[in-house]
Amino acid sequence: MREAMEFDVVIVGAGPAGLSAACRLMQLANEQGRPLEVCVVEKGSEVGAHILSGAVFESRALEELFPDWRERGAPLHTPVSADEVYLLKDAERALKLPDALLPKSLHNAGNHIVSLGNLVRWLGEQAEALGVQVFPGFAVAEVLHDENGRVKGVVTGDMGVAADGSHKDGFMPGMELHARYTLFAEGCRGHLGKQLVERFGLAGDTDPQHYGLGIKELWDIEPSRHRPGLVIHGAGWPLDKDSGGGFFLYHAENHQVVVGLIVDLNYANPWLSPFDEFQRLKHHPVLKQYLEGGKRVSYGARAIAKGGFNALPEMAFPGGLLLGCDAGTLNVAKIKGSHTAMKSGLLAAETVFAALLEELPDSAWAPRWKAAFEASWLHEELYRSRNFGPALHRLGPLAGGAFNVVEQNVFAGRLPFTLHDREADHARLRPAAECPPIVYPKPDGVLGFDRLGSVFLSNTNHEEDQPCHLRLADPAIPIGRNLPLYAEPAQRYCPAGVYEVLEEEQGGPRLQINAQNCLHCKTCDIKDPAQNIVWTTPEGGGGPNYPNM
Amino acid sequence: MKVLVTVKRVIDYNVKVRVKPDQSDVDLANVKMAMNPFCEIAVEAAVRLKEAGLASEIVAVSVGPAACQEQLRTALALGADRGIQIDSGEAPDPLGVAKLLAAVVAAEKPDLVILGKQSIDGDNNQTGQMLAALLDWPQATFASALALEAGRLRVTREIDGGLQSLELNLPAIVTTDLRLNEPRYASLPNIMKAKKKPLEVKSPVELGVTLKAHTRLLKVEAPAERQGGIKVGSVSELVEKLKSEAKVI
Ligand SMILES: Cc1cc2nc3c(=O)[nH]c(=O)nc-3n(C[C@H](O)[C@H](O)[C@H](O)COP(=O)(O)OP(=O)(O)OC[C@H]3O[C@@H](n4cnc5c(N)ncnc54)[C@H](O)[C@@H]3O)c2cc1C
Ligand code: SF4
Numbered sequence: 001m002r003e004a005m006e007f008d009v010v011i012v013g014a015g016p017a018g019l020s021a022a023c024r025l026m027q028l029a030n031e032q033g034r035p036l037e038v039c040v041v042e043k044g045s046e047v048g049a050h051i052l053s054g055a056v057f058e059s060r061a062l063e064e065l066f067p068d069w070r071e072r073g074a075p076l077h078t079p080v081s082a083d084e085v086y087l088l089k090d091a092e093r094a095l096k097l098p099d100a101l102l103p104k105s106l107h108n109a110g111n112h113i114v115s116l117g118n119l120v121r122w123l124g125e126q127a128e129a130l131g132v133q134v135f136p137g138f139a140v141a142e143v144l145h146d147e148n149g150r151v152k153g154v155v156t157g158d159m160g161v162a163a164d165g166s167h168k169d170g171f172m173p174g175m176e177l178h179a180r181y182t183l184f185a186e187g188c189r190g191h192l193g194k195q196l197v198e199r200f201g202l203a204g205d206t207d208p209q210h211y212g213l214g215i216k217e218l219w220d221i222e223p224s225r226h227r228p229g230l231v232i233h234g235a236g237w238p239l240d241k242d243s244g245g246g247f248f249l250y251h252a253e254n255h256q257v258v259v260g261l262i263v264d265l266n267y268a269n270p271w272l273s274p275f276d277e278f279q280r281l282k283h284h285p286v287l288k289q290y291l292e293g294g295k296r297v298s299y300g301a302r303a304i305a306k307g308g309f310n311a312l313p314e315m316a317f318p319g320g321l322l323l324g325c326d327a328g329t330l331n332v333a334k335i336k337g338s339h340t341a342m343k344s345g346l347l348a349a350e351t352v353f354a355a356l357l358e359e360l361p362d363s364a365w366a367p368r369w370k371a372a373f374e375a376s377w378l379h380e381e382l383y384r385s386r387n388f389g390p391a392l393h394r395l396g397p398l399a400g401g402a403f404n405v406v407e408q409n410v411f412a413g414r415l416p417f418t419l420h421d422r423e424a425d426h427a428r429l430r431p432a433a434e435c436p437p438i439v440y441p442k443p444d445g446v447l448g449f450d451r452l453g454s455v456f457l458s459n460t461n462h463e464e465d466q467p468c469h470l471r472l473a474d475p476a477i478p479i480g481r482n483l484p485l486y487a488e489p490a491q492r493y494c495p496a497g498v499y500e501v502l503e504e505e506q507g508g509p510r511l512q513i514n515a516q517n518c519l520h521c522k523t524c525d526i527k528d529p530a531q532n533i534v535w536t537t538p539e540g541g542g543g544p545n546y547p548n549m
Numbered sequence: 550m551k552v553l554v555t556v557k558r559v560i561d562y563n564v565k566v567r568v569k570p571d572q573s574d575v576d577l578a579n580v581k582m583a584m585n586p587f588c589e590i591a592v593e594a595a596v597r598l599k600e601a602g603l604a605s606e607i608v609a610v611s612v613g614p615a616a617c618q619e620q621l622r623t624a625l626a627l628g629a630d631r632g633i634q635i636d637s638g639e640a641p642d643p644l645g646v647a648k649l650l651a652a653v654v655a656a657e658k659p660d661l662v663i664l665g666k667q668s669i670d671g672d673n674n675q676t677g678q679m680l681a682a683l684l685d686w687p688q689a690t691f692a693s694a695l696a697l698e699a700g701r702l703r704v705t706r707e708i709d710g711g712l713q714s715l716e717l718n719l720p721a722i723v724t725t726d727l728r729l730n731e732p733r734y735a736s737l738p739n740i741m742k743a744k745k746k747p748l749e750v751k752s753p754v755e756l757g758v759t760l761k762a763h764t765r766l767l768k769v770e771a772p773a774e775r776q777g778g779i780k781v782g783s784v785s786e787l788v789e790k791l792k793s794e795a796k797v798i
Pocket of ligand 1: 012013014015016017018041042043044048050051052053054056058116138139140141185186188190191192214215216217231262270296301302303304323324325326330335336338341480529537
């Protein structure tokens, strides 16, 4: 028998969504003098260890949660000083877009360049000070349902299980965490969120969720090249016209810049490697002018959920809610998801707290949640940007981009029709034989690097002797089907080199999974054409240890 | 029997250490910190003595700024009974730490002090030995096995080329090596209980110790990056390169 602990609210994931919900719940409880037991469970070794974002941060939700965030020392140190947007035409040339041609949603005056990881560390401290139990180093492995199917809590993963399933010396069984409400805030492509959407049919007839893979690096640059607060976005080269995506380069504090590329995961050519696209991108003069002479200090990757309003499932289910990017609250027109994730957490806390006070049954509570969500600025913001992504997907970057400028600037997202994008990302992959192979330049070790050297800088680690957390529903598919048809794309889309096809002397090719290198980006779970790879939680505390990401 | 264990807050062993651009020190800003792995082993050793009914109380001590209370809480979650933080500001050098610990020993009067053999940040490997000298207690360093029989301590030490068995009278100092044990995980209920266990903060002044720096950090440099290898065509080319480029012959 597993042991159990009882809470009023259990929150899965210490990201912006989960921690905002936790803080607001305790604020309300403290204001009303009502005892409340809230815990947040986080799979990273510490709060913030698995957070990777841009990030240009909009402080609206933070302002609502902690109006005195400045006095409390929230790490918002670098106001945006200028916005630049480029269309890269080829490896050398670029077009700088005049301000008038930018969708309003891409203007960033008033926002801050932050390390979301550090902001989340700070939120974690606020939560603990308010009385939340924060448990980093524990992965939530399973959802618990009562006899009526209502979610009644979760189970943390067993610790100390060997690769062969036997129990090691320090074996510690998982713990049941029971709660009246369970909030899932695992971020993009949460592995429990995915199960809940399926079990409760939360997606209904919404569009399938769409994703991008964001790869990011942190650089120390020469002080003379540093322009604190400068925000650069762009699209075009090196991605071809059939592959969507965009890059960012933000000048943060301490003579550091963050640079990254987000590649839409609906690309068709299985030869495409987001990692290598990013490595060659940095050689473009628009980026190189800042990076040259600098030194890379960190590397990481994380998928984003960019389907927006049209792909947003029902967030409420019996016993809890899906929050933030676990549901898909990112605003793709602004490429921002942290303020919306936080707002979803605030709304969740307010409705759940009221439901606890009034002891509402789910039948009465769920409609209240829906009403609160629909009356919020979060709903308004997502509704207005609903056509942005589909326009780019359906009309292409130029016509789609033009549509977005007109829609966002002239009509402010209020046009009376909705564009849809109904094909799932993985289904768009085309057979390798029909697509041109892509030859990437060899990394020069100055601006471009190889995968293993990069993963090294993510500080990722997993206890080696444990069951593989990347499960294959059918172990025969990678070599039997994916390899002949798609040249096994996992070798290229995984930003950590986890999947390798090795030619054995006897018995032909074999798939090797280097699970210790996994960055928890979730791309394999999203893009495998056969939907055969299932990402599950490894032993708690494993995964990247991102500083300042 | 009362056991004192020492725990140090250090950079997590998974983190790739980065030197600050001005080379003044290692960059610790927002970097994951953790309990020194050898200290974890020390805590585990103490907890096993208690579970075996041989120890009655475990006191965990850490020298450092307020942040090291996090590691003391971990020790409490793993089974220590109470914690003492010696608020020394940034970590003093090993002699300073040993003097502070000696003062705690004088107040607490433990029968056994277990320390890690070294911390993975400074790699000094001095504190345990200095503490033994200051207290004039017997010491067994690099312990890979430890047993308590009829009030005497039997310790197996890892030494060059073999193992050495020692028998010590209590009170004694032990420093732990990697193979002494495999530390357990802290469970959620124990982490919650640890938050309520007593944790005192003491200043060096209260302990009557004046800290003096015996060393000064001049500069920190990252090791030179390894150059990729090259292929040579012939023996004579190899000899030539060893002479002219590597300058080793
Ligand atoms: C490259 C990139 C650039 C971005 N740029 C910006 C930007 O400029 N501005 C902006 O506003 N947004 C940006 N975003 C989006 C933003 O980062 C996300 O919208 C935001 O982080 C979502 O917050 P969240 O709380 O929903 O999830 P997350 O931030 O993903 O947090 C989820 C947390 O839950 C934990 N977790 C997950 N599963 C489990 C489990 N089973 N058990 C325990 N713990 C679990 C994770 O470890 C993580 O700590 C960017 C994202 C990327 C990838
Ligand atoms: S194995 Fe999957 S989740 Fe892990 S880094 Fe690779 S693509 Fe991302």
